Amino acid sequence: MSVPPNDSLMISGIFLAGFAQSCVNLNIVAGQRATRLLANYEFGAWYPYGQFRELQVNFFEAYSNGAPILERVGIEMMRAWYHFGPGKDIVKTGVDFLHFQTGSQGYASVVKGPVHEVGSFVLEDVNSERGYARILSTTPFDRDMERGVLIGGMSAPGDLDFVDVTYDRASNCYIVEFH
Amino acid sequence: MTLEELLALHAPPADAALSPQELVRFFWKYKGLVKERERANAYWSTTNDNLKHAYERLDEKEQELARANAIMQDDLQVGSQIQQALMPRDASALGAGFEVAVYHRQMTEVGGDYYDYYRVKDGSVATGVFDISGHGVSAALVMAWLKSQLAQAMGHSDSPAEILSQVNDVSYEFLREVKKYATVNFVVFGEGHLRYVCGGGFGLLLSGDQHTSFDKSQHFLGLRKKPYVEHSLPFKTGDVLALYTDGMVEAQDAEGRDYTVRRVNSLVEQHRDRPVQEIVDACVADYQAFRGRDSDDITLMVLRKVG
Numbered sequence: 417m418s419v420p421p422n423d424s425l426m427i428s429g430i431f432l433a434g435f436a437q438s439c440v441n442l443n444i445v446a447g448q449r450a451t452r453l454l455a456n457y458e459f460g461a462w463y464p465y466g467q468f469r470e471l472q473v474n475f476f477e478a479y480s481n482g483a484p485i486l487e488r489v490g491i492e493m494m495r496a497w498y499h500f501g502p503g504k505d506i507v508k509t510g511v512d513f514l515h516f517q518t519g520s521q522g523y524a525s526v527v528k529g530p531v532h533e534v535g536s537f538v539l540e541d542v543n544s545e546r547g548y549a550r551i552l553s554t555t556p557f558d559r560d561m562e563r564g565v566l567i568g569g570m571s572a573p574g575d576l577d578f579v580d581v582t583y584d585r586a587s588n589c590y591i592v593e594f595h
Numbered sequence: 596m597t598l599e600e601l602l603a604l605h606a607p608p609a610d611a612a613l614s615p616q617e618l619v620r621f622f623w624k625y626k627g628l629v630k631e632r633e634r635a636n637a638y639w640s641t642t643n644d645n646l647k648h649a650y651e652r653l654d655e656k657e658q659e660l661a662r663a664n665a666i667m668q669d670d671l672q673v674g675s676q677i678q679q680a681l682m683p684r685d686a687s688a689l690g691a692g693f694e695v696a697v698y699h700r701q702m703t704e705v706g707g708d709y710y711d712y713y714r715v716k717d718g719s720v721a722t723g724v725f726d727i728s729g730h731g732v733s734a735a736l737v738m739a740w741l742k743s744q745l746a747q748a749m750g751h752s753d754s755p756a757e758i759l760s761q762v763n764d765v766s767y768e769f770l771r772e773v774k775k776y777a778t779v780n781f782v783v784f785g786e787g788h789l790r791y792v793c794g795g796g797f798g799l800l801l802s803g804d805q806h807t808s809f810d811k812s813q814h815f816l817g818l819r820k821k822p823y824v825e826h827s828l829p830f831k832t833g834d835v836l837a838l839y840t841d842g843m844v845e846a847q848d849a850e851g852r853d854y855t856v857r858r859v860n861s862l863v864e865q866h867r868d869r870p871v872q873e874i875v876d877a878c879v880a881d882y883q884a885f886r887g888r889d890s891d892d893i894t895l896m897v898l899r900k901v902g
Contacts, residue, residue: 479645484637491634567634577620578627595623 425465425529425556432468433457434501438492444475444485462528465556472558483560490564491571498572510570510579510594511544514551517569523555540589547578549592559583563590570594598624674705674732681709681738688712689720693784694899696872698879699892706892707734708840711742715753721783724796724894725816726840728776737775740766741816755781755792756825763816763823770817777816780809780838784900789830792823797844799860801867802834808860809838835874836898837863842891843878849887858885863897871897 436457440450453471457463476482494513497503506521507513516522518539527534535554542549553562563581570579570592578595598617601607613621686695689712699708707727715721725741727734741762748761759781770776778795791798791809794816798809805828813823830836839859846854862881866874874897882893 478648479641480648481641481644484634484641487634488638576627577624578630580630595619595627 425527425533426462427465427468428526428528429457429461429463430459431526432463432471433459434493434497435468435471435489437496438489439471439475441492441496442485442488444489465527465529486558486560487564487567490561490566491568492564494565494568494572498569503569503572507569507573508575509573510576511542511549513569513573514539514542514549514566514592517565518551527555547593547595549590549594551590551592552588553583553590554588559585566590566592670732671704674735678705678709678735678738681711681735681742683710683712686712688714689722689784689898692900692902693720694871694901696870696875696897698875698895700894701730701892702842702890703730705731705735707738708842708892708894709738709741710838710894710896711745713745713749715749715758715783716751717753719753719783719785721749721755721781722838722896722898723779723781724838724840724896726778726796726842726892726894730892733773733775737770737773737777740769741777753783754825755783755790756823759792759794759816760822764820766817767820776818778840779816782836782838784830787829787831788827789836790825790827792825794823797839797841797856797859799837799863800828800830800834801836801864802829802831805829806860806864808856830900832900832902834900835863835867835871837874837895838898839895840891840893842893843882843895846882846886846890846893847888848885851887854882854885859895871899 433454436445436453439445440454445453472486476485479485494503498507507516518537523537524534533556535556536552537555538552540550540552551566553559555562563583566581567579570576576594578593580593582591583589584591596611596613596617598613598620601611601613601617601621682699686693686697689695697710699710701708707730709725709727711723713721713723723745725738727737727741744762744765745758748758751761752758759779780791780793780796780798782789782791782798789800792813793809794813796809796812800807800809807828814821837859843859844854844856848854858881859878862878863874866877869877875895878895878897
């Protein structure tokens with residue numbers, strides 16, 4: 417997390433529901449715990465960001481290395497968003513997703529609160545010919561999950577043969593390579 | 596030939612060729628699959644590690660559970676021994692004036708039914724049949740509590756109502772705190788009569804031609820802080836008294852029908868001229884033939900005045 421969140425930071429119910437559903441789809445949570453989790457969030461409501469942090473701690477503390485799991489959760493969230501949610505109507509190509517996610521309907525629509533805590537998710541550079549993009553991220557999200565969101569969202573339309581995302585901690589930037 | 600056409604084939608034709616553009620796509624598709632495999636490997640490797648740790652934690656929890664279970668079993672064993680020590684070994688405390696038989700069966704190691712024989716302040720003999728809510732060690736501890744309170748109360752009175760009222764008064768707060776209560780039938784025998792308090796127990800007195808059900812049921816011990824009222828009935832030589840707990844009458848057959856108070860009373864009446872042990876045996880045999888499954892502790896006590 418790049419910014420320590422507090423109670424003034426809020427996260428949308430639709431994001432939490434998507435996160436929860438992905439964890440259930442991947443069997444990170446199962447049984448009665450899963451049933452309770454899925455019943456927890458209303459799409460139209462907002463929740464303190466701390467609830468999301470608690471969920472992550474509860475789900476991933478057992479993993480000695482949570483990075484690949486969080487990355488997969490991000491991929492799964494976008495896979496479900498594209499194939500079973502509104503994604504297919506919104507983005508037609510992998511590059512469309514980059515513009516969508518960094519625009520007002522993407523990250524900015526699921527977190528609200530003080531500007532310095534919400535942070536930003538900005539497409540600083542994109543070159544479709546070279547298959548290169550750079551995104552500045554100062555969001556409070558886990559970087560592995562966010563990387564998964566980018567991979568999953570760009571891969572879902574199916575027009576790209578290759579997608580790789582690396583995070584440069586020094587510059588807070590994701591370097592996206594796609595072909 | 597496009598990349599998709601080539602990949603749709605089972606095997607590449609000998610003269611297969613891709614345009615430079617398709618070759619580039621092939622390169623990136625291959626690289627993309629390698630990247631996907633790397634991610635999948637990392638994901639499954641972590642998942643596999645987590646599964647291994649989960650099994651290790653499960654093993655630890657199983658061992659903890661086994662240790663806790665062993666402690667509980669030991670506690671239950673001690674509870675059972677305590678309970679046996681609280682029960683009378685025989686009916687000698689009643690003296691020679693009674694013929695007594697008891698059937699007492701518990702569903703678990705430590706049950707909630709309790710019966711005993713006493714001697715009250717004026718020297719009269721008495722008996723009580725109790726059904727403490729729940730089972731287990733807690734029921735045995737409540738039983739021990741009631742026994743001690745009864746012993747104290749009987750040192751101050753020979754009235755069943757006074758004795759039980761005093762026990763209820765001193766036990767009320769405690770029983771509420773531990774969320775327990777007890778049904779009771781308490782009977783003090785006098786010359787030619789008996790006095791009883793019925794607080795939720797079941798009973799039948801056959802005295803000459805008179806058949807009296809203990810249906811003047813009052814509150815259970817621990818449910819209300821209110822004095823008990825006693826009743827007096829004739830009890831002469833040859834008369835039969837049956838006291839029992841709800842485990843018997845609430846038993847159900849395979850079709851879900853209740854055994855009923857009427858059925859128990861009818862059996863006692865039908866066999867009233869036989870030795871009390873045979874009356875108990877007849878009731879138990881009928882009950883066992885009736886019931887679909889056991890659901891509660893059972894106590895059935897039958898007494899006859901013999902002299």
